[in-house]
Amino acid sequence: MQQGRSDMDIITVRIGAEADVPRVRQVSDTIAQAFGLESFAKTRMITAILEITRNALQHGGGGKVHFHAKADSASSWLIVRVKDQGGGLPAEMQFVKERRPFKASRNPSSGMGLGLSGVQRLADTFDLQSSSEGTCAELGFAIAANPKTIPALVEEAGLKLGELSDTDPISELSRQNRELAEAMAERELLIDEVHHRTGNNLALIISFIQLSKRNTQLAETREAMAQLEARVHSVAKVHQELQRAHLGEKVTLIPLLENVARHAQDAFSNPELDIVISVFGDPVVVQGAAAVDLGLIVNELITNAYKHAFNGLKEGRVDVSFERSLDSKEDGPRWELKVADNGIGMPEGVKRERSNSLGWRMIRAMSARHSGEIATVGGDGFATTITFPEDFANLA
Template identity: 40%
Template sequence: MKTAKLTTVTLEKSADVARLRDVAMTLANVLQFGSFERTRTVTAVVELGRNAIEHGQKGRATFSLTELAGKPALGLLVTDQGRGIPQEKLQPDGVPSSATGLGLGLRGVQRIATRFGVETGDEGTRVNAVFLPSANLPSGSQLIELATRALDDLSAKDPTAALSEQNRELAEEISERDLLMRELHHRTGNNLALIAALIRMSKSRAEQDETHQVLTELEVRVGALAKAHELMQRGTETGKVELSEMVTEVARTSERAFSGGRLNATIEVACEELRLDSKFAIDIGLIVGELITNAFKYAFVGREEGIIRVEVSGDPKHGIALVVSDNGIGLPADAERPERSNSLGWRLIRTLTFQHDATLTVDSADGLCVRIKFPAQI
């Protein structure tokens, strides 16, 4: 019979010990432990649970049906997130050398269990124990079904405890997912930062003006993505980004990218504090980066200074308004409308605007002013 996991009990507080005891007693009855050996086994299980709570900060106990010496047995794995058992308290084979300190009670559990092992370190402790009943039971799926049915009956008797356990398991899964997502954003952000650095190095060595221009625009785009992943990693709410930080960083990245020439243009940002879904915030950041890039390229031809303004107002419930304007030369009367331009930048702006069902208008009466109205997101 292969080892079959039956159930897991979270160990955080003293009340969890009662649930642990009930589960251990239920499974011991299914495996037909004798009265004395059942008491010893349940006592050992409870001791391991108490140790995990008292010394391990937080833990979990996973019960399973396994096989030992060709007979069905009760398996138990108890893990915790403590600092581990000091090595001086352990013998070379990993078992406690005394019944004092953080190893209190493990020595007694070792005597009760048929098989016993301890793995410990700075990341926590894992105690693996197997309890073999004296009864001769047939192994196989029938025993697993009996154990599953008995645990279901136990949950039915105390639905509050079962629901509490399910809620905590769900909370742990969500927490683990959030941690993995933050790690993913951290690594992605680091990779994007490296790419941005390589772009800047390549730009500094570019001899052709056109190459320099293309790398500058690419630096702004990659910088916006890198900042988004940084904010997602730092955020306490997974999948949300603080838009004001996002837009401000895009503006600063653009200023750095386009600095060094004869043009001295400043960017003013006025953005309300808004926590938006990461996809929405990234798209706004990319649009802002493209509009700022266009202003640097075309708004101040023949001039040595200028001002670019970025304003964001509203909220997800009622809609968000983005306005990017400049005090540049505006559009000549016979110039192609920028929103109809076939350039990569304007194609990107139109695509992102369309994806969010937003409306885009361009006013060139005094400089150039681009307004994008995003509808309510909730």
């Protein structure tokens, strides 16, 4: 024990069978109550502990879950260490910066490591050490309590844990399930409220942009406002899809891109130029953050086509597609986003993707965020293809 700092053991629970998981949950719930965690914080803690516990049981052959408290002059912590007795993580599993796990191979494994990134987001601190002697996961949860009170809280937790043996396990689990359901219902209400307010704010921003666009006399300003409106609309459309699906994380991609294209067409249409935009591709779903980026990328590429591809022309076509590609030689199947026009093309030797404009900087940054690789062809018309890894999207 260091001066000014205290570490206090609470309890160790051994895990060797599925029947031990409810015991871990009971212990976690009891300690959370003793330390005064609010309902959502308690749910977050229990969810993380159970995920790691099941990993240790299923992939490490069991082990133990050790709870202890830690306090210094400025903070209080509940630390949970889950140690299994397996042979460690396989060679293809790596643990990199910010202790985030990833697989060097893109082929799905048997499940080892499933949920580690989720646990990382749930816990305030997360560390993972693995060797041939087993894997140890350490989860830290900040406690909103005066560090001086931690010894008393540990003692209270010990008394409550002592009472567990006298409690009807079925009644206790029913109580915990009821509290969990109430906490989840409260969380859903909060999420719905956030979605509602975010949607209203985005709609208000679009209205302000449209009002400013109508009131300006300068063509250059109107064009800039139209671009801004299309960008905000792309984000708003993704938000609407997330809210409609009520998933908060998955978006069906092609309908989203159709809406983005339709709005861009409305924003930039004029009587002197007739542009037909076609959107097609495989029925896939992507993560919400990826959907936002793809919507913005497609909007930027369509905007570029309107600005540069059809100078001197009266009509044209833009095709937007997102399809599975089987042509990759080394990395296996990939996903390709392609935006192609039949306009005037680009002069030989000019690489538009190297442009330092805001739009292309956005495209490059958002593509790189998802390991996308950009390629352009500027001969007969202009086409941009962005290739993403296989796990970027899933068939709906």
